Amino acid sequence: MTLTTRLSLFFLAALATVLVAFSAALYVLAHRHLTRQLDDRLDASARTLASAAEIKPDGVEWEPEERPFPFTSSPFGDELRWNVTTDDGTVVDQSTQEGARELLTEAEEGFRTGHRNPRRVDRAGRAWQATRIRLAPELAPHPVPLRRGKFSALVLTVAVPLDPVHGTLRTLAATLTGLTLAVLAVALVASRAVCRRALAPVTRMAETARSMGTDLTERLPDTRSTDEIANLTSAFNGLLDRLMEAFERERRFAGEASHQLRTPLTALIGQIEVALRRDRPPQEYQRVLGAVLEQAGRLRRVIEALLFLARSESDARLPGLERIDLAKWVPARLGEWADNPRSRDLTFEAPSEEVPAALHPDLFGELLDAVLDNALKYSEPGTPVTMRAGRTANDVWVEVEDRGCGISADELPHLFRPFFRSETARKRGVPGVGLGLAVAARIASALGGTIALTSEGGRGCRVTIRLPLSLAREERTGELGPHSSTQGGEL
Secondary structure, eight states, rough: OOOOHHHHHHHHHHHHHHHHHHHHHHHHHHHHHHHHHHHHHHHHHHHHHHEEEETTTTEEEEEEGGGGGGGGGOTTTTOEEEEEEOOOOOOOOEEESSHHHHHHHHHHHHHTOOSSSSEEEEEETTTEEEEEEEEOOOOOSSOOOOOTTOBEEEEEEEEESSHHHHHHHHHHHHHHHHHHHHHHHHHHHHHHHHHHHHEEEEEEEEHHHHHHOOOOOOOOOOOOOOOOHHHHHHHHHHEEEEEEEHHHHHHHHHHHHHHHHHHHOOOHHHHHHHHHHOOOOHHHHHHHHHHHHHHHHHHHHHHHHHHHHHHHHHHHHHHOOEEEEEEHHHHHHHGTTTTTTGGGGEEEEOOSSSEEEEEEEHHHHHHHHHHHHHHTTSSSSTTTTTEEEEESSSSEEEEOOSSSOOOGGGGGGGHHHHOOOOOHHHTOOOOOSHHHHHHHHHHHTTOEEEEEEEEEESSSSSEEEEEOOOOHHHHOOOOOOOOOOOOOOOO
C-alpha cells in the first residue's frame, strides 16, 4: 500500500468519524426535539378537549354538544384519538375512528399499571403517543352530593400517531447519510490529489536516487521550500557530500599509499638487481645491504603507519592504560633522543606541579616522537625545540614549539591528512612521506585526546596535545575516555 493511499485512508477515517459523530448527535437532538414538540402539541390538544367539560364542586359535567368543541383546530386533524371515561373505566364519550376504542383501552391499561405519562403504544403496526388528564373538582370542606348527569371525576385519554415524527427522522437520516457519503467521496478524491501533490517531491527524490547508480556527483532535486521534505533533501544531499568526500579521500589515500610503497620497493629491487649482475667484493655487498636495510626500514615504517591508520576507531582504542606523571615521564622520554645530532636543541620546561594522565606509554611515546621528529626536520640546527606540560581542570596538555619555517594559514586545515606535505617542505627537499602527523592524530584520538597545530609563517609551529586527566575509573578498568575524531598526516 502506497503512502498516498495510507494517508488518504487515514484522513478519510478521521473525517468519517467526525461526520458519523456529528450525524448521530444531530439525529439524537432532532429526535428529542420532535418528540418534545409532539408531546407539547398532544398536551395542548388534550387540554382543548378538556374545555368541553365543566368542573364544579358538585361534580364534572361532560356535554360537548352544548359547547363549541374545536376539533378542527387540532394540529392532528382526523388522526387524533380520544375518549372520556370514569375512574372505573366506564366510557362516557370517545372518538369514532376505527380502532380507537382498542387503542385507547390499551393505553388506559398501561396508565393504570404505572406507565409514565405520556407513553408510547404500538398498535396494528403503528406507533402512537398517548397522554391522559384527570378532570375532578377540588376537595370541598363539606361533601357536596352529586347532581344528576354529573360525575365525581372524568379521565380524558388522547393519542396521536408517531408517523410524522418517524417520517421526519427517516428523511433526516437519509439526508445525513447521503451528505456523509458525498462528503467522503469528495474528500477521497481531494485527499488523494493533495497527498500526491504533497508527496510529489518525495517521488522525484526516489526516482533521482534510483537513477544515480554509482555517480556520487548527482544530488536530489531542490524543492525550493522550507518544509520537512526540504530538510530531508538537504540532509540526504549532505550525506552524499560526505560520502563523496570520504570516497575521494580513500581514493587519494590508496593512490598515495601505492606510490609511497612502490618507491622503496623499486629502490630495493634496483639495488639487489645491480648487486647480482656480477660478483662484487664484500665491501660492495655490505654497502648494498646497508642501502637495502635503509629502504626496508623506510618501507616498514610506511606499512606500520598505513596499518595503524587503517584500523577502526574501536580497534585503535588500546587497553592497558597507565597513570603516569608527565612532568617526570617527558624528560625520561627525551633521554632516548640523546644519540640524535640535535639532542641539545631539545629542552623541557618542567611544571611546578604533578601532571597526571591516563595513557598507554609506548603509544604516547610514538606520538611524541612523531611530533618531535617533525619539529626537528623543519627547524634549523641550533634553534631550540621547547616542550612544556601542564594541566587544567578538565585535561592535561603537552606542547612542542619550534622556531622553524612554519606553515601558511591556508595549509593548516590539511596538516593531519595522510600524505599531505606542505609546499615549503617540498621546495626545501625535506625527506618524509606525510604520515607522521596523521599517525600522531590517530594516536591522540585513540588515547581519548586531541592534537592541534598553530603557526605563524616564518616563525615556527606549536603543536598542542590534550589528554584526559587520570581518573579513578580509568585506573581501575583501563577504559579510555571520550575520543575525538581528529584525523591527519604529517608536514
